[in-house]
Amino acid sequence: xxxxxxxxxxxxxxxxxxxxxxxxxxxxxxxxxxxxxxxxxxxxxxxxxxxxxxxxxxxxxxxxxxxxxxxxxxxxxxxxxxxxxxxxxxxxxxxxxxxxxxxxxxxxxxxxxxxxxxxxxxxxxxxxxxxxxxxxxxxxxxxxxxxxxxxxxxxxxxxxxxxxxxxxxxxxxxxxxxxxxxxxxxxxxxxxxxxxxxxxxxxxxxxxxxxxxxxxxxxxxxxxxxxxxxxxxxxxxxxxxxxxxxxxxxxxxxxxxxxxxxxxxxxxxxxxxxxxxxxxxxxxxxxxxxxxxxxxxxxxxxxxxxxxxxxxxxxxxxx
Amino acid sequence: xxxxxxxxxxxxxxxxxxxxxxxxxxxxxxxxxxxxxxxxxxxxxxxxxxxxxxxxxxxxxxxxxxxxxxxxxxxxxxxxxxxxxxxxxxxxxxxxxxxxxxxxxxxxxxxxxxxxxxxxxxxxxxxxxxxxxxxxxxxxxxxxxxxxxxxxxxxxxxxxxxxxxxxxxxxxxxxxxxxxxxxxxxxxxxxxxxxxxxxxxxxxxxxxxxxxxxxxxxxxxxxxxxxxxxxxxxxxxxxxxxxxxxxxxxxxxxxxxxxxxxxxxxxxxxxxxxxxxxxxxxxxxxxxxxxxxxxxxxxxxxxxxxxxxxxxxxxxxxxxxxxxxxxxxxxxxxxxxxxxxxxxxxx
Numbered sequence: 215x216x217x218x219x220x221x222x223x224x225x226x227x228x229x230x231x232x233x234x235x236x237x238x239x240x241x242x243x244x245x246x247x248x249x250x251x252x253x254x255x256x257x258x259x260x261x262x263x264x265x266x267x268x269x270x271x272x273x274x275x276x277x278x279x280x281x282x283x284x285x286x287x288x289x290x291x292x293x294x295x296x297x298x299x300x301x302x303x304x305x306x307x308x309x310x311x312x313x314x315x316x317x318x319x320x321x322x323x324x325x326x327x328x329x330x331x332x333x334x335x336x337x338x339x340x341x342x343x344x345x346x347x348x349x350x351x352x353x354x355x356x357x358x359x360x361x362x363x364x365x366x367x368x369x370x371x372x373x374x375x376x377x378x379x380x381x382x383x384x385x386x387x388x389x390x391x392x393x394x395x396x397x398x399x400x401x402x403x404x405x406x407x408x409x410x411x412x413x414x415x416x417x418x419x420x421x422x423x424x425x426x427x428x429x430x431x432x433x434x435x436x437x438x439x440x441x442x443x444x445x446x447x448x449x450x451x452x453x454x455x456x457x458x459x460x461x462x463x464x465x466x467x468x469x470x471x472x473x474x475x476x477x478x479x480x481x482x483x484x485x486x487x488x489x490x491x492x493x494x495x496x497x498x499x500x501x502x503x504x505x506x507x508x509x510x511x512x513x514x515x516x517x518x519x520x521x522x523x524x525x526x527x528x529x530x531x532x533x
Numbered sequence: 534x535x536x537x538x539x540x541x542x543x544x545x546x547x548x549x550x551x552x553x554x555x556x557x558x559x560x561x562x563x564x565x566x567x568x569x570x571x572x573x574x575x576x577x578x579x580x581x582x583x584x585x586x587x588x589x590x591x592x593x594x595x596x597x598x599x600x601x602x603x604x605x606x607x608x609x610x611x612x613x614x615x616x617x618x619x620x621x622x623x624x625x626x627x628x629x630x631x632x633x634x635x636x637x638x639x640x641x642x643x644x645x646x647x648x649x650x651x652x653x654x655x656x657x658x659x660x661x662x663x664x665x666x667x668x669x670x671x672x673x674x675x676x677x678x679x680x681x682x683x684x685x686x687x688x689x690x691x692x693x694x695x696x697x698x699x700x701x702x703x704x705x706x707x708x709x710x711x712x713x714x715x716x717x718x719x720x721x722x723x724x725x726x727x728x729x730x731x732x733x734x735x736x737x738x739x740x741x742x743x744x745x746x747x748x749x750x751x752x753x754x755x756x757x758x759x760x761x762x763x764x765x766x767x768x769x770x771x772x773x774x775x776x777x778x779x780x781x782x783x784x785x786x787x788x789x790x791x792x793x794x795x796x797x798x799x800x801x802x803x804x805x806x807x808x809x810x811x812x813x814x815x816x817x818x819x820x821x822x823x824x825x826x827x828x829x830x831x832x833x834x835x836x837x838x839x840x841x842x843x844x845x846x847x848x849x850x851x852x853x854x855x856x857x858x859x860x861x862x863x864x865x866x867x868x869x870x871x872x873x874x875x876x877x878x879x880x
Contacts, residue, residue, distance in 0.1 A: 322738065324737070349738075350741055351740070354740065365735035366732075366735070367727060368731055370727055377721070378739055381721055381724070381725055382740040386720075386721070388749075392717055394716045
């Protein structure tokens with residue numbers, strides 16, 4: 215199983231980061247040796263990763279080729295291909311029922327595609343075949359997503375929501391957790407600190423101890439985005455981030471998405487119905503309808519495309 | 534972690550301190566009953582309640598935190614009781630070995646059963662575990678319908694385990710499990726379980742393996758139930774499987790009821806819940822002549838309580854407690870705000 219190796223590397227990576235933090239932020243000299251050792255172990259493990267033998271062109275982070283997802287006779291996604299460049303904001307648009315969310319679900323492995331390839335350049339610089347990964351392992355490669363219908367953990371506070379997102383960053387064993395040994399307490403502090411930084415970045419600090427239930431929709435949407443930032447994203451997948459937001463909030467969101475891309479040096483892939491937002495911030499747009507690609511290119515190119523106009527506005531009878 | 538300012542109020546808010554204090558109180562009750570201040574049957578009933586509370590902690594983690602409903606508790610209790618019987622009574626080994634064997638068997642069984650059954654959810658999981666529990670009960674009954682542990686064979690590190698010593702053992706194990714469970718709840722594991730209960734897709738997207746944490750919660754509940762069985766056998770020392778209700782659905786349902794009455798997301802609530810279901814009945818109601826004459830009414834009282842709690846306080850007794858403390862806090866905040874206003878006015 216390929217993910218076993220990556221799991222180990224991811225753990226080593228967080229272990230190393232933990233010791234670095236202890237040395238740098240906490241000034242704990244006793245951790246220096248451990249930090250050095252952890253770094254060395256991580257380097258070795260990354261080098262030892264077996265080559266996957268898959269190549270994608272330079273500067274491409276996600277390569278989708280001939281993706282098909284059939285539900286019985288329904289062809290939700292039918293032979294879709296596109297490439298997402300590193301560091302860009304990529305918009306996936308299409309009329310209702312075009313299969314946009316299905317594409318997302320395939321990339322994040324919530325659905326196993328019927329056929330097609332999904333190649334992704336992960337955090338360790340390796341190109342992997344996403345179809346071989348399990349749904350909960352996708353995150354260690356750097357793909358994080360939000361949901362269309364806001365899946366915030368309602369029973370716990372906002373801060374705890376972010377700690378849940380940082381789940382994979384804990385390296386403590388079950389025994390350490392059961393007896394609350396010092397390692398867990400330190401790790402908890404490191405992850406909590408990161409969470410507070412993310413909350414600060416998102417402007418959610420005043421809400422940090424609020425239970426997630428009963429907060430305004432705009433805040434819940436922000437929590438979801440904050441959660442993705444907790445996970446060291448390489449590719450953030452946003453499913454309709456502007457749905458249900460008013461104009462002010464949408465404008466704020468547009469700024470935020472660009473700020474995230476610049477600050478966190480990640481790629482953003484989004485599905486959105488708000489054309490204003492998409493045309494404003496996306497560098498590349500792919501328009502799909504009934505699971506097939508209609509057009510791909512810059513916002514101007516897509517807007518000018520005849521097929522796209524037909525799909526959205528229908529055929530004018532005079533022609 | 535929170536700031537650890539060492540004011541006495543904050544120390545009392547520390548879960549380990551609370552648990553130790555509670556343990557001391559429980560031990561004191563037994564000491565008082567030794568001196569004749571409290572009747573010994575009262576202390577015995579309290580010990581019995583604590584055994585069920587041990588099982589309820591595990592079930593609380595399973596239902597309240599992971600959102601899985603299992604009705605197989607009784608079967609796993611049986612594993613504990615029979616392990617004690619065969620190891621201590623038949624072979625004369627000490628309690629410590631029985632403890633290890635119970636842990637081992639319940640761990641193994643929990644993993645196997647969990648691995649097969651946790652692919653299904655909700656009511657189907659409850660039905661499956663119920664069936665399994667009945668299978669275990671019938672197998673155990675076929676092996677030996679009545680088991681009895683002689684007092685002479687019940688030893689831990691050379692100490693004779695009579696009722697009173699066993700009571701202290703129960704308190705120690707109860708407090709230890711409370712501590713471990715509250716630690717787990719306040720660690721990534723516990724948070725992963727809550728995430729899984731609230732939204733499976735969000736949990737998966739955050740890198741939480743559903744199978745791993747479902748299995749973990751299930752195994753923990755299994756082990757706690759088996760430990761409850763072990764304690765029961767050491768404390769009560771005999772069990773007639775065919776006529777006793779211990780290994781039947783009744784126990785599983787009672788524990789489910791206890792956890793719901795107490796508040797499925799509160800560890801202290803589980804104790805209150807078990808106390809209401811098992812404690813009140815054996816400690817107070819069974820002294821009132823009316824209930825002694827008509828024992829069926831005792832069950833009715835519990836039933837009415839469950840109905841009342843579920844209807845008016847879906848979060849259980851723990852919800853009532855937190856409501857009260859929240860209203861106090863609100864009053865305090867309002868008071869502070871009023872004081873601030875007044876100050877402003879003066880200026």
